[in-house]
Amino acid sequence: MSIRILASDFPVKSATIYKSSKAEVVRTFPLELKVGQNTVEIRGLPSTIDTHSVRVSGLGDARLFDVVCKFGNSKSTADAPDSLAETIRILKAKKSVLESEKGVRLHEADILVQYTKSITGEFVAPVQMAQFLQSFVELGRKNTEAVSSIDEKIIEIDRSLEIEADKSSLRKGTLTGEVHVVVGATAPESIQMQITYIVDHTSWEPTYELHATTENGKPSAKVYLHYRARITQSTGEDWKDAAITLNTSSNDLSRKTIPKLQQIKIRPQPTWRSAAFNSNDPNNGSSSLNKKPTLGPFGQMPQQQYQASSLAPVFGGRFGQATAGSTSLFGGTGLGTQPPQSQVEAVQLSSHESEEIFEEIVLPDGSTTSEAEVSTSVTETPFAISYSVEGKSTIPSDGIEHQVAVAVLPFQSCTSYVTVPRIDPRLFLQCQVKNTSEYRLLPGPVRVILDNTYVSRTYIHDIVTGDTFDCTLGDDATAKVTYARTFKTARSSGGAFAETINTTTYTTKITVHNKHAFAIEDLVVKDVIPMCDDGRVKVVLRKPEVLASAKEGEILDVGTQGLKVRWEATVDGKGGEKEGKFEWKWRVDTGAQATMETQWEVKGPSDITLVEASASGGFTQNVA
Numbered sequence: 001m002s003i004r005i006l007a008s009d010f011p012v013k014s015a016t017i018y019k020s021s022k023a024e025v026v027r028t029f030p031l032e033l034k035v036g037q038n039t040v041e042i043r044g045l046p047s048t049i050d051t052h053s054v055r056v057s058g059l060g061d062a063r064l065f066d067v068v069c070k071f072g073n074s075k076s077t078a079d080a081p082d083s084l085a086e087t088i089r090i091l092k093a094k095k096s097v098l099e100s101e102k103g104v105r106l107h108e109a110d111i112l113v114q115y116t117k118s119i120t121g122e123f124v125a126p127v128q129m130a131q132f133l134q135s136f137v138e139l140g141r142k143n144t145e146a147v148s149s150i151d152e153k154i155i156e157i158d159r160s161l162e163i164e165a166d167k168s169s170l171r172k173g174t175l176t177g178e179v180h181v182v183v184g185a186t187a188p189e190s191i192q193m194q195i196t197y198i199v200d201h202t203s204w205e206p207t208y209e210l211h212a213t214t215e216n217g218k219p220s221a222k223v224y225l226h227y228r229a230r231i232t233q234s235t236g237e238d239w240k241d242a243a244i245t246l247n248t249s250s251n252d253l254s255r256k257t258i259p260k261l262q263q264i265k266i267r268p269q270p271t272w273r274s275a276a277f278n279s280n281d282p283n284n285g286s287s288s289l290n291k292k293p294t295l296g297p298f299g300q301m302p303q304q305q306y307q308a309s310s311l312a313p314v315f316g317g318r319f320g321q322a323t324a325g326s327t328s329l330f331g332g333t334g335l336g337t338q339p340p341q342s343q344v345e346a347v348q349l350s351s352h353e354s355e356e357i358f359e360e361i362v363l364p365d366g367s368t369t370s371e372a373e374v375s376t377s378v379t380e381t382p383f384a385i386s387y388s389v390e391g392k393s394t395i396p397s398d399g400i401e402h403q404v405a406v407a408v409l410p411f412q413s414c415t416s417y418v419t420v421p422r423i424d425p426r427l428f429l430q431c432q433v434k435n436t437s438e439y440r441l442l443p444g445p446v447r448v449i450l451d452n453t454y455v456s457r458t459y460i461h462d463i464v465t466g467d468t469f470d471c472t473l474g475d476d477a478t479a480k481v482t483y484a485r486t487f488k489t490a491r492s493s494g495g496a497f498a499e500t501i502n503t504t505t506y507t508t509k510i511t512v513h514n515k516h517a518f519a520i521e522d523l524v525v526k527d528v529i530p531m532c533d534d535g536r537v538k539v540v541l542r543k544p545e546v547l548a549s550a551k552e553g554e555i556l557d558v559g560t561q562g563l564k565v566r567w568e569a570t571v572d573g574k575g576g577e578k579e580g581k582f583e584w585k586w587r588v589d590t591g592a593q594a595t596m597e598t599q600w601e602v603k604g605p606s607d608i609t610l611v612e613a614s615a616s617g618g619f620t621q622n623v624a
């Protein structure tokens with residue numbers, strides 16, 4: 001028995017999307033098997049289907065004999081009852097019928113009018129004329145209503161054609177895939193045959209929305225992270241009301257086997273050197289190596305000369321390291337006193353053992369473990385995470401991003417008030433969120449929503465359970481921040497034989513006025529002290545004095561009602577004391593003002609004009 005099925009008649013049951021532009025799709029088909037072999041032909045599958053990935057299950061007591069996946073022609077798919085091409089063809093056929101019917105009605109009206117014009121009072125009595133006119137009006141009204149009804153139907157069909165045309169333009173991919181399954185049954189049986197296959201041209205990316213609220217102007221400690229995913233697919237088939245699973249693995253269908261270890265040998269590094277790099281000193285090495293090499297045809301050295309000249313170490317050793325009796329390139333002494341014969345033996349040994357499969361590790365000559373540079377190689381085991389999308393989702397094959405919900409995660413947050421008054425005298429709300437959920441937050445953009453209003457956009461990296469990430473909740477318009485900077489220059493002269501030194505003292509004063517009805521518990525003020533790489537110029541920190549001797553990560557009391565200061569934490573070797581970046585930390589009560597003062601001296605020769613410039617070249621300022 002042969003059973004023909006159009007795949008689109010049965011919706012996709014589930015789809016698992018991987019990060020490698022592939023997806024695993026599951027479809028189920030209800031079948032009524034008869035005794036003997038049943039051939040099931042499934043048409044209208046994606047043209048991007050992997051023909052070797054098809055799996056068949058759910059056969060019950062029936063036996064699977066054969067599975068074939070191939071590609072047919074696009075015409076058979078286009079003629080399917082629910083295909084776009086067939087739908088458009090049917091609509092156009094209906095429109096043609098209506099237009100013909102309208103033509104008949106219009107012709108009917110013309111005949112009625114022509115007949116009326118042919119009637120004269122000479123042959124028709126007044127009473128008959130009155131009856132005819134009543135009949136004429138009634139027939140005309142019915143004709144007009146019929147034409148109007150036909151016009152409305154034509155308009156509806158035109159609108160449907162526009163919609164289908166839009167669908168056709170948006171649809172991506174074709175459906176030429178076919179799967180033929182041969183199933184044997186010993187008795188009549190009803191089964192739910194399941195087909196699983198891999199398709200290409202799919203993708204998904206995580207995206208987030210952080211929703212925060214305020215209570216009487218104070219940010220709430222509880223925030224909600226809306227974990228979502230943007231899914232795109234252009235496989236050719238629509239996923240209607242399907243269970244969607246997002247997977248972080250690649251599923252590249254490549255062959256995966258346990259790695260096989262090879263033998264490892266340790267041996268001295270063979271040394272090679274072309275005669276073109278020899279020293280010009282005629283006393284170095286043998287006489288045959290000191291001569292200018294004779295080139296053979298096509299610029300190649302004769303075998304004897306090449307064998308002798310190529311034994312010298314290139315640049316004296318790997319990465320310019322000199323071997324015994326020789327130095328590196330620029331000023332080298334040549335080959336030294338090592339006999340060429342030993343080098344030939346070493347080369348011959350390498351050539352003899354090159355047939356073996358092993359990994360070779362070269363050890364530097366004359367170095368010990370304590371002398372060698374420590375190198376660490378880290379290999380991390382790959383893993384995959386799956387996320388199930390809530391409910392059922394519909395993802396059409398249009399190549400457009402469709403956003404689906406993964407989860408809404410409640411988190412606790414800690415809000416700090418951060419300002420960088422040197423650049424922008426505004427107070428920003430910095431929200432630190434800890435991932436206390438079971439979800440791993442993958443890298444992706446975050447839209448920050450405060451009191452249902454979009455305030456900022458940020459990006460998070462890989463956040464595992466227990467890690468934290470920061471988001472800016474906008475600026476605080478209630479608090480006021482001021483920044484003032486003054487300087488004075490003193491010139492010192494030690495006489496006719498001493499250099500004149502300019503000492504410029506800079507003083508910055510930062511004030512934060514809390515106008516809220518609540519205290520600002522965690523105020524962070526960031527600032528930077530200029531640094532100088534010129535040895536003739538010296539920068540001395542005077543205030544806060546404790547910061548000059550502070551260690552990284554150490555928080556010190558300045559002694560002014562809980563005011564603290566520290567060097568900014570270094571990240572990847574940047575920031576902190578090396579770049580002069582530091583932070584003030586304070587608690588500011590309601591209506592109170594916090595004042596922070598920094599003072600430093602710049603000492604240098606008076607004949608040098610100094611300027612301040614950011615590392616990125618963002619600003620330049622003269623130094624008095």
